[in-house]
Amino acid sequence: MNNKTFVFLIPFLFFVAMAILLWTGLGKDPTKLDSQLIGKAIPVFSRSTLQDESVTITNDDIKGPALINVFASWCPSCYNEHPYLMTLSKSKEIKIYGLNYKDERSKGLKFINDLGNPYYQIIFDNSGRLGIDMGVYGAPETFLINDKNEIIYRHVGIVNQQVWEEILKPKIYPGELIHGGR
């Protein structure tokens, strides 16, 4: 093979690399929780709260059962999701913690001041380090944790009434699922 032919092969080789990459991504549904995290306690962390830089929140402050909702001002779907979180929070059915992910403090605050604050407390994770430990893929994402602070489910995409009633709630309050026959 001479040099010239090789040059013309480069696009093909680049494409093969991309195709293999996409193939590996194909089996793994990004909406599924990395299996090693299911049933594990939430990672140890210490962060400031969004509202106050001097107030620290750690994993011990999280008291399940609760939802940990990953949001950011740069995430368009979060704006879409937020009104339902307000409703859910007002219904007092479950406690919601916020994880402000890879955001600037001022923008995160503006988001909350704008749209209302459904969160019990908001963890400010601007480096995204905590997000990585929890296997966050993007925003919005919502983790369901039980009363032992173990992650039992990860939901990718927005939470709305249907998601709460049909997916999340049955997992945390199975006793209430009267018509559970499927």
Add this chain to the structure above:
Amino acid sequence: MIPEIGSLALAFGLGLALVQFIIPLVGILTHRWRLALIARPAAIGQFFFVALSFICLAYSFYSNDFSIAYVASHSNRSLPVAYRLGATWGGHEGSLLLWVFLLSSWTLAVALLSRSLPALTRVRVLAVLGAVSVGFLIFIIFTSNPFARLLPVYPIDGSDLNPLLQDPGMVFHPPLLYMGYVGFSVAFAFAIAALLEGRIDTLWARWVRPWTQAAWMFLTLGIAAGSWWAYYELGWGGWWFWDPVENASFMPWLIGTALLHSLAATEKRGVFKAWTTLLAIAAFSFSLLGTFLVRSGVLTSVHSFASDPVRGTYILVFLGVVVGASLILFAIRGSKVAVTSWYNLLSRELLFLINNLILVVVTVMILLGTLQPIIAELLGMGKVSVGPPYFNMVFNILMTPLVFLIGLGPIVNWRQYSFDDLIKRTRVSALVSLMAAGSMVVIESQKALTDLLQIFIGIFLIVWVVLLNITDWWKRGSKKSSNSLVGMTKVSPSFLGMYFAHIGLAIVVIGVVLSSHLSVEKNVRLGIGQSQSVSGYDFKFDKITNVTGPNYDALRGHFIVSKDGEQVAELHAEKRQYRASRQWMTEAGIDANLMRDLYVALGEQIENSNDWAVRIYVKPFITCLWLGGILMGIGGLLAMSDKRYRSRVKKKFGVEENQVIGVA
């Protein structure tokens, strides 16, 4: 009955697509020309059946046939008729049908408008388009049939279209975008035909250019429409998010832009031949990649359809076959069409080369950023996404020199240009641009240093591009007529298109730079009757009323905006609850003109009070984003209207045509 006709029409469409793909190639290989000529009638027939199928689906939406699963999950009796049309492509199955319908429309256009082509070239082009059609039709029929029935028990009413999609934007944005995506299939087919023939010449480039310009025009308008939609529909004033699917539409646009330029060089100077075919293959490959990303579930995005591994696997295999085969063909034949040509260090060829390199590098960087979650996971870093900061940085750094070159492109001649002439032509514009940028910085001197730097660079580039393009236009016009202004209208459509596109881009940059640095955003608590002043405008919360829409109930906030005591606008900001899905949507109230947008969105009602959280934005020059996009689109339209693309070239190629007809 109607859905069965639709299904049947799809099957006939597939049959004819197979005929259009296979028989002509057999005919060419066995030298039976009569067989080869079947490509054209098969293409016309394929269009007829696919169009019929599409009409059947649209009619099923119109007539609320909820026995069709796809209709039941994407529509509702109370959905207004226009949105029922939009709902036709509101989900995976229907949008694929739109895709293949537009593909067959482009194919029809090629079949009808390519009489000037040598018959063999036309046959090859149609066969390639047929192959693509076959892939998509199989995909639809076997994995994503939009006509699948919910029998025997079907719902009385549908579950409604996602409220986010219930918007005039849904009627225009996807068809425009898809027209662009799919349109690149024509340039792709021409590239494959040329590689098969092993010959690329000026005429080839001249055939491909108007098709590429048409696809580029649609894609430009489609992206602009999508960004405008996001701006007013999401209710917080953002217009670009670097979402994987936005990236998926932007990458073919960048490659398509590179292709437009390299095609010009191939036509005028016979250079970059192999490179041009590679770009044509790449532009369409990125369109296919976009289709894959949205439907495979490998990335999450606001735009994603319900993901399904089977569909993802199919598209990836299809992508592998189409793109892989094309690139292998390129590897084998590309070196045969490549030429070495001479051009000076300073010449338009060189500028185009830099233009192409930058556009390709930007595309690769965006591709890597978009796929980064998969890459990171492969390397064991967990699924992490890079987010907008990465894209903004990469994009700004790489695009700045490119926009600078847009000022020089029209001036510098093919082959060579003297550096002294370049200085002479540009020094006044450079000085004026520097002064404009400097004075803007002085006016905004209270801003942070990084803001000022960006404002300076932005304003310099805008003035630079506009001045150099207009003076060049003026100069070219004065050669056509003693009155330069009259002459400017007589410049050939190709040049007119170029000036429109370049100046359009500069106007987009105005929108980007000024709206992102000079916007004022206030989030306030307002009671009825209270006012808030934002950058000289007085926003009065006049009243709140209940509004009943066709399929939603809304609270409408009335805002009266005045400046210096005079009313300038009345804005209606709504919070809508859609009855079928119980979802809430925010509808911003916007008053737009060239200089500024006044933007009001209702937040939440504050508990235990009559006050509301209200978002008020004053965004200077943001309309320029879409105005510039439209100008660029018009540029594409003007360029493709150039007469020389339609002049008959039979004389030169009559021999071949006769040869085919003669044998047949």
